[in-house]
Amino acid sequence: SAVISQKPSRDICQRGTSLTIQCQVDSQVTMMFWYRQQPGQSLTLIATANQGSEATYESGFVIDKFPISRPNLTFSTLTVSNMSPEDSSIYLCSVSPQGWSEAFFGQGTRLTVV
Amino acid sequence: GQQVMQIPQYQHVQEGEDFTTYCNSSTTLSNIQWYKQRPGGHPVFLIQLVKSGEVKKQKRLTFQFGEAKKNSSLHITATQTTDVGTYFCAGPSQGAQKLVFGQGTRLTINP
Numbered sequence: 018s019a020v021i022s023q024k025p026s027r028d029i030c031q032r033g034t035s036l037t038i039q040c041q042v043d044s045q046v047t048m049m050f051w052y053r054q055q056p057g058q059s060l061t062l063i064a065t066a067n068q069g070s071e072a073t074y075e076s077g078f079v080i081d082k083f084p085i086s087r088p089n090l091t092f093s094t095l096t097v098s099n100m101s102p103e104d105s106s107i108y109l110c111s112v113s114p115q116g117w118s119e120a121f122f123g124q125g126t127r128l129t130v131v
Numbered sequence: 132g133q134q135v136m137q138i139p140q141y142q143h144v145q146e147g148e149d150f151t152t153y154c155n156s157s158t159t160l161s162n163i164q165w166y167k168q169r170p171g172g173h174p175v176f177l178i179q180l181v182k183s184g185e186v187k188k189q190k191r192l193t194f195q196f197g198e199a200k201k202n203s204s205l206h207i208t209a210t211q212t213t214d215v216g217t218y219f220c221a222g223p224s225q226g227a228q229k230l231v232f233g234q235g236t237r238l239t240i241n242p
Binding site for chain 2: 048058059062
């Protein structure tokens with residue numbers, strides 16, 4: 018299993034600013050995943066963060082808007098840059114320590130951009 | 132690309148009624164997983180099915196994996212208010228190291 022500490026749990030930000038979300042895992046994992054979940058919607062994968070290499074972004078998401086850091090095997094950050102109200106959403110980090118048998122999620126960051 | 136479709140999108144039941152959500156993948160899956168997300172919470176793993184035709188039970192919840200390993204269902208018998216939430220199915224993507232999630236079924240219950 019894996020326990021993920023994600024912070025902040027929520028924030029209200031001014032448009033044009035940036036917010037960095039942190040995820041700390043209690044064990045070493047190869048890949049960490051960042052998702053966005055808009056109200057009432059499913060999880061949309063933003064990018065996969067690998068330690069020691071650049072993150073892999075999904076279609077529609079770019080590094081300039083969502084830069085990711087992965088300095089070691091237990092930690093990752095996602096920055097939401099130059100925010101607009103359309104970025105208001107829940108952001109979740111996730112890991113699957115044992116292949117694809119089970120995914121664990123952080124508590125989520127509820128972001129509101131005003 | 133690979134798609135995982137889930138129906139219905141919403142389901143409202145009276146407490147005590149049964150509930151079923153269905154998941155269908157555009158491609159064969161090596162396994163399928165089910166998650167529950169309570170209102171305001173994060174997704175929590177419920178179960179994984181691996182074998183063709185597999186059926187697993189967790190108390191009032193019954194999970195099935197289709198013979199072709201492309202579809203799955205979750206059935207809840209005699210719903211309780213604690214079952215409220217959104218249920219997601221998910222499967223590993225073919226050719227990419229990630230999970231593909233269904234759209235989810237949001238279950239609400241009238242006590």
